[in-house]
Amino acid sequence: MRFHRPIFSLLVLGLVLLAAAANASDGLTIDADSQYRFAQSRLDADAFDEAIAEFNRFIHFFPEDHRVPRARFQTGVAHYRAGRFPAAAEVFDRQTRNYEGLPLQDEAFFMLSRSHADQGMIGQALLDLHNLMAVASDVDVIDRARYEQGWLHVEQGQWQQADQAFDAITPANRSRYRIADLRQSLAAHDAIPTKNPTLAGTLSIIPGGGQLYCNRYRDALTAFLVNAGLILASWEAFDNDLPALGGVIAFVEFGFYAGNIYGAMSSAHKFNRDRMDAFKNRLNRNRPMPLSLAPAPGGAALLLSFDF
Structure with missing residues (x-):
């Protein structure tokens, strides 16, 4: 039996399309x-x-x-x-x-x-x-x-x-x-x-005093040396008739001095926060892993959850 090429091609294309449709149907x-x-x-x-x-x-x-x-x-x-x-x-x-x-x-x-x-x-x-x-x-x-x-x-x-x-x-x-x-x-x-932030700020009238109160010894030494050095430099500038230079140094020193007080109060807050977090962590040792029941096919499922 002889097939004309166009007819044969159409038959093959139809079979391919039918197979593709069947496969697509199966996939869905x-x-x-x-x-x-x-x-x-x-x-x-x-x-x-x-x-x-x-x-x-x-x-x-x-x-x-x-x-x-x-x-x-x-x-x-x-x-x-x-x-x-x-x-x-x-x-x-x-x-x-x-x-x-x-x-x-x-x-x-x-x-x-x-x-x-x-x-x-x-x-x-x-x-x-x-x-x-x-x-x-x-x-x-x-x-x-x-x-x-x-x-x-x-x-x-x-x-x-x-x-x-x-x-x-x-x-x-x-x-x-x-x-x-x-x-x-x-x-x-x-x-x-705990540490009292107000007391820490008050003690910082002497630079480094508040940090020392908060057990931040390096910060206390740094605050004392920086502020003492700037105060001495400003004093010497005024003493040597250099009011402009003395004023600039005094302005800078004021910023460091205020920062010393603010830093001491922040250190007190951080001290309290760290101690509270440590206490919470110790409490968490008494916390068992929570279990609960949830519906599932054929009955219930036991859920175990973890806190990170």
């Missing part, structure tokens, strides 16, 4: 399990933008799947882990209102609080936990919220409020959160050494 076929696993794999690989896109694709193609709330939650987690705390807060805030009564709502409140705290919005973070305790019925969830509130107070140096929050945890969970050891360590806050 996705199922819910595969899509969710792929989205989660991108999150696990820290490919946060890809994870958000894939979880959103899962939500779009499988809107009736029982994992849709979890997929939305994971988009918030991706934003959070990427450091986009406002975007994460927006996702979690919606979930606290859309999934009332579900375990996922509790986790959304906790993540919303963390998202606000990492923006420096400690007051709002505390309010988020207060709102959670108002709607939660599980004692374990309420105790966990009290525990997180206590640590937010610790971060603010609000020792009494922190102790009250920890002490409110029910007896059933006190050993889990090591409350006895934590409160005992917290009681030592009165022994945190």
Whole structure:
């Protein structure tokens, strides 16, 4: 049988196009399990933008799947882990209102609080936990919220409020959160050494006195030598009938002298901040790794989170 070349070419082209269409159709076929696993794999690989896109694709193609709330939650987690705390807060805030009564709502409140705290919005973070305790019925969830509130107070140096929050945890969970050891360590806050910034500034009337008070011995010696040298140079300039030079040196000395006072007060603030941070770090040794339950296919998943 003979085929004309144009007809034969058209037949071959048609077969190629049909095969390509079939392959394309096969490539676009996705199922819910595969899509969710792929989205989660991108999150696990820290490919946060890809994870958000894939979880959103899962939500779009499988809107009736029982994992849709979890997929939305994971988009918030991706934003959070990427450091986009406002975007994460927006996702979690919606979930606290859309999934009332579900375990996922509790986790959304906790993540919303963390998202606000990492923006420096400690007051709002505390309010988020207060709102959670108002709607939660599980004692374990309420105790966990009290525990997180206590640590937010610790971060603010609000020792009494922190102790009250920890002490409110029910007896059933006190050993889990090591409350006895934590409160005992917290009681030592009165022994945190501090320096008075006003006193440091006053002592700096004698250059270097404030730095010496703040245990900054090298800075104290430097401040004393620089200021004493400039004062002596200005004095000698005036004594040798060089008022212009003496005035310039005196003006420069005034700047160094004022800086000496300001530096002493700043050193006192830094001393206090460093000692408080060291105290917080010692407290953190009593902080166990937080555990929580979250819904997962076929049951629940145990979540373990780390604070960096």
